[in-house]
Amino acid sequence: MSLDLSVIAANWKLLAQGFLVSVQLFVISLTGALVLGIFVGLGRLSSKAWIYYPVTAYVNIMRNIPLVLVIFWVFFILPLFRGTSVSPFVAATIAFMIFEATYFGEIIRAGFQISRGPMLAGLASGLTHWQTIRYILIPIGLRRVLPSLVTQSIVLFQDTTLAYVIGLREFVRTAAAIDARVVRSLELYGFVGFVYLLVCLTASLLLRRLEERGVGHKSLHRDQEFDQTVRPVRGA
């Protein structure tokens, strides 16, 4: 069996359409998940029990079940409320939002849970409460949060492939449909994999570049053991 890349060329329009659906799915889900994630993060930092406990339960449940199951849930439950069937695109988007919001929420919570020192220092130097938030909490928090948010967004982009299970014609489903017709699995799935690899690798390399430039200042974000590379001593 030899590689025949003409399948890709012959079907590039379909494939491009499928990819576009994946991108739309990603952009809408990301926006929704970020907004919802901010509320989840705030809820997890809340001192009011009636906010904290429900939000925590929601986060813990979502983080312990597979995304595919959430997609099936939404796809099954929504029509019961609406009385009519729901398009796979809408169902998938909602599933991604409520699932990924818990991951974004935990990142935001961890990033903005900074020690009281800088906040107290701000207040002591005469800043108002709002000013300490504006000039201390938000700049520090955002820097700490940004790299992890980008990483999680890359994960979300890969997760959009799971809309496959409810029959949405995104990138993978499109390739599968073409494969059912022409039986060129290696070329088609290889191509799909290559495109994802290209997009996600570029994104993560860009992120690394940004981090080196100081967005997400080194001393301010995540474990330092990732940043410093210790190597064994050669030849003793």
Next chain:
Amino acid sequence: MGNYVFKWNLLWTSPYKDWLIAGIGKTLLIGASAWVIALGVGIVVGMCRHAASRPLRALGTAYVEIFRNIPLLVQLFLWYYAVPPLFGTAFMRMPNLNIYVAIVGLGLYTASRVAEHVRSGLNGVGQGQYWAGLSTGLTHFQLYRYVIIPHSVRLIIPPLTTEFLTIFKNSSLALTIGVLETTGAANRISSFTFQGIEALTAAMVIYLVIGLTVVGLMSIIERRARIPGLYGRE
């Protein structure tokens, strides 16, 4: 929502009960077997990433970047639809091929994540320990055997717990290549009976129980392995 009639007893009547039980069995089988592959390959790749030799490091990096940046679903499709034809029809007709593919695919994917934890664990030990070990006259092998590995294993138990949890959740993707594991079984019950709420709730509870069990088990291991006074984790 008004006219949905709950039939919870559906879950313990045949054949639905049997589907769910078979599903749990497959989830556990795939998750546990894939974990063995993930640990084995992950440790080797992680050590490559840490090695002094440049080609080995490049090889390790390539493995991690490729397996981490292609969606698991696409990887499974490649292993299931594209690879078997290369080995001929006898291989393609092998019984339970999809389960084996799920195990290998999930294992190799998770290995790339395990490798990153292994690397950060090895790096997390600190340069001083390397110098100290070598200056007391340990050979390279002894240095790793008695100093570095005992340290880094304890460092990476918490992140590996997370990966172990994730592998059971990710095993649900096996349904896309026709393995009726827990999620697949629940979805099948849902489409046969239209009692989706019951079936999907059952699946949810099963995953939560698996998750709690894994966390419990791993915290026992972590407590057993702890060196008193060395790491400040409660």
